[in-house]
Amino acid sequence: MIEDIELTLLLEGIYQKYGHDFRDYARASIKRRIKRHMMIHKLETISLLQDRVLHHAEAMDQLLLDISVYVTEMFRDAEFYRVLRQEVIPVLHTFPLFNIWHAGCSTGEEVYSLAILLLEAGLLDRARIYATDINEKALKIAREGIYPLSHIKSAIHNYHAAGGCEDFSEYYVARYGNVIFKPSLKDKITFCNHNLATDGPFQEFEIILCRNVMIYFNTELKTKVLGLMHQSLRPLGLLAVGQKESVHLQGHFQAFNAQHRIYRKSN
Ligand SMILES: C[S@@+](CC[C@H](N)C(=O)[O-])C[C@H]1O[C@@H](n2cnc3c(N)ncnc32)[C@H](O)[C@@H]1O
Incomplete structure (x- = not known):
């Protein structure tokens, strides 16, 4: 007790x-x-x-x-990634260069998932991706981009469910029961330690993804983190939160795709 x-x-x-x-x-x-x-x-x-x-x-x-609860998976909530592909990627096409922040990236699976979407859209070269977390052990796995082969079956399933049409094995090499994502996917990604509760803004972003992180925070901390996100987004920038997230975005954000919890900075 x-x-x-x-x-x-x-x-x-x-x-x-x-x-x-x-x-x-x-x-x-x-x-x-x-x-x-x-x-x-x-x-x-x-x-x-x-x-x-x-x-x-x-x-x-x-x-x-x-x-820190660091469960994650590739193309988690496949429909969300389909919406990224169909509705968000076209927005990114309008920028010559853009910054993306994965806040609370855990072991990096969602970061590689988005990098794959960008690569397929011919946009990875224009991207600078920052992926942050407080869990050093998770960040180490994310930087290495090495995952158990046993996880790949569900990754492939989710990739296709999210609208992926390529041969997924093109993105990794398999070695001794693991898969290693290819360096071309990692080149544009910086994994680093950043604490949403105590650290401030560090860049201006076109998109921030902070999924399944704020569910562990109380209302005060959620409000503080949403302020940080708002400050870190460019005007009209997009914020994606998790499906089960209860966050109050009224006033400073408008729905971009409410069903999939994607919001646009409005003022
Ligand atoms: C459940 S995972 C979500 C991973 C991924 N975003 C997803 O949706 O699959 C939550 C992550 O948030 C991280 N986290 C918790 N508190 C944090 C904080 N104050 N600042 C940054 N990351 C934090 C945890 O370490 C963990 O890796």
């Missing part, structure tokens, strides 16, 4: 000692993940966890990995 006050003190301590700010994450979900971490590490009280985390940086790294 974790008391709210214990959780508050732990999160405040982590913030003060390491600068990782989980104070405004949705309470129920962070509590669940911390409980699970305590069970795995056989820590009976939150005081034991606090002691361990505040005195051992590697224990903090382990907790960080357990707090």
